[in-house]
Amino acid sequence: MSKKWNVAAEPEDKYIKELMKQPNVPILITKLLAQRGVKSLHQARDYFRPTLEKLHDPFLMKDMDVAVARLTLAIEKGERILFFGDYDVDGTTSVALFMHFFRGVYDNVDFYVPDKYTEGYGVSVRGVEYAAKTNCQLIISLDCGIMSHEAIDNAIHRNIDFIVCDHHQLGDTIPKATAVLNPQRPDCDYPFKGLSGCGVGFKFLQGFCQKHGIDPTPLWQHLDLVALGTACDVVPMVEENRVLAHQGISYLKKSTKPGIIALLQVLKKDQATVQLTDLAYSIGPVINAAGRIAHAQIAAELLATEDPKEANELANELNRLNQLRRNYDQKITEEALEIASSEESKSGLVLYKEDWHKGVLGIVASKVAEKIGKPTVCLTLSRGEVTGSGRAIGKFDLHDVLNSCGDLLSQFGGHTSAAGLSLKEENLSAFSDKFDEEVQKKLNGKEFVSELNIDLEVELTDITLSTASIIDKMKPFGHENPMPLFVAKGVKSTEVPRILKERHLKMKLIQNDGDQAIDAIAFNQADQLEIITSGSFDIAFRLEINEFRGSKILQLNIKEIRSSVD
Structure with missing residues (x-):
């Protein structure tokens, strides 16, 4: 290269x-x-x-009026609402955002974060079963749901309404939910397409406040969580995201949330001088360690709690899990680079070892892609299925390549340069060949250039x-x-x-x-x-x-x- x-x-x-x-x-x-x-x-x-006055009208987003109306109806009828969040920083901050906001508005709410290993990416059927078991009449998915057709259909079949808040790329069809909030929708005229999942959730709450004449000042207090979700996800730090991050950092420096205070203390970060880079490179990895090594519920509970003692215990547990994550990361990266060195002739790398820890494969794929200079997918065997993560370099469209390999995949989703995927073990060899073929086709004879x-x-x-x-x-x-x-x-x-x-x-x-x-x-x-x-x-x-x-x-x-x- x-x-x-x-x-x-x-x-x-x-x-x-x-x-x-x-x-x-x-x-x-x-x-x-x-x-x-x-x-x-x-x-x-x-x-x-980048002041709050620069934020766009939330009702410019497709389905915002429908989503706010359905949420309003749920509150008027006293329905139980479940917030279903993804297991990364963006998803867990989204859940915490909604839990903190609704403590002052409506208390018949609950949240659910899936197990990365047993439930996979997106809204899970098990999560829908939990909603039914706890008598929820409305599920609001946060940072996920745009590809979860089966789970959403299952919810509708159980007479549970669904509102999707997501920012990931769409498939061929939009889920049959009551409302789908996603600026990536081709029929959505929202001026800014680059919001994080937490950012989309924030716009939903902003719309709710605006519709009902609620003073948004209490909502602004939770921009600390929006800044954290935005800084730690693959979204552009331009336009509305700059406003949310800039204002969010200001609120984070004076945040009274026990979870944020405990995290900063564990990491020995001065709250008064914390920067956006601290969120992305110090705090974010610790939060992500929960979903990678154990269960993201721990991170969501930490960010949502109002109990300082519980926050300290959870923050220390997250720090322990992050150290374990680092150990896995170092070992597996060395093994992945060794395998990659034996496949120099390939343009796209699919690296597999059945005993790798699934939770760090995104990090490993990123390191290999950066060092070798090729789109890289790292996979392991988990509960009878091959699963893992892919990363691309530069402006290479990994999502498009995976879409071309879709007939060999059970599931995939993500961004242009980062994605999660799963497939049957018998399809592994064919996928490896097809991935390399599609990468070569996309390169069209050109050499990878690291710029x-x-x-x-x-x-x-x-x-x-x-x-x-x-x-x-x-x-x-x-x-x-x-x-x-x-x-x-x-x-x-x-x-x-x-x-x-x-x-x-x-x-x-x-x-x-x-x-x-x-x-x-x-x-x-x-x-x-x-x-x-x-x-x-x-x-x-x-x-x-x-x-x-x-x-x-x-x-x-x-x-x-x-x-x-x-």
Whole structure:
């Protein structure tokens, strides 16, 4: 697999000139904004102020009026309502969102989270049976349901109405539910298609408040959960998601939810300074560990509880499960890479071992796909069926490939670059061949190219502490709106870099003789020491601000290093 640094084209001058009308804004910042679709001063103000007023009218979503009407009827009739959530962060935060909201509105509610291993992906028939057994007349699925035709039909047969709140891609038909809230529906005119499952659930509650003239302020208090669900799912951090994440982080910093407080304490995170990256890379994996290793019910109970003692116990249990998850992850990744090395001729990898732990296969597939540079499916045997997860690299459409293999699969679902699937053991060999064939067909003879997408090429003299401070105000960053990445060519280290913990490099860089040196760090790149000490080199980096004893210092966080190209 080849490697390419892909520097984005600079935006049109007319947009840069328009944004430069705002005084004291560095041209580097105007270029970044224009690249991200911000092309006027009005749009720039909206970008830097993602306020709740920017949220769309929930009733623009198809079936919102029907969903709100059916929920209203359930409350008026005193019906029991079951919230059915998926087993990942997006699903468990959705369940907790509804439980917290309805504590102040209506108490005849319950929630259910499926067992990943015994019930599989989506709404399960066992969950519907639980609803019937507990006399529920309405099920609201959260972050799942769009592909759960059998379970929904089963519910309807039992005289249980169904409202689907989902954001995943649709199949050929829409479930026969009372209402289906999903901005991905082709007949849905909702302006923003990229909501998380928790985001769709939030819009439902927003619509309920709006319809009944309920003060939405109590609902805003639960944006901490929406930010967590949004940050931890594969959704674009643009438009409405930026509003939900930005506002949600603010509420999370002052959240009184025992579950969130306990989680942050267990992870030794300062609640007052927590960032979106903490949600995605520290808190999210711990929550997901419940569904991967044991049962996601633990995570849902933690996020929904109002009992501090229970929250502390559950948070410690989640932390224990996450450590176990890490151990599985490391071992299975090593085994998967070994199998992958024996299948170099294939364009699409299907890796299988019957004793792998199902709960970490998504993580393993992601690591293998990134390292090998090929779409990867990791599978294991679970309860008589082959099941697992797939991940793709770059813009490759994994979901489309799996759709082409649909005749060999029992079930599959997910996003463009990430999916879960299951199949009969006798279909494994045929699926492996068909998956490779479909990947090759999609590539059409082209080689996989791993691209490092870079925003701008800059001179180090253009980089200042003020620039870094403005970029910091461009948060939240995430999928499709990443933290800016720059390239500087022909830089030199003013000294032999210090090696930290045998893995990291600490140095000071200049681009031209006489320039002021800038601090830089390169994590896990000690193997690049020879390139650095051989002369000039190119760096791809992000800007960050280090605070030490009250002083702020600009630092380059180097992502990749390569020899300078003449």
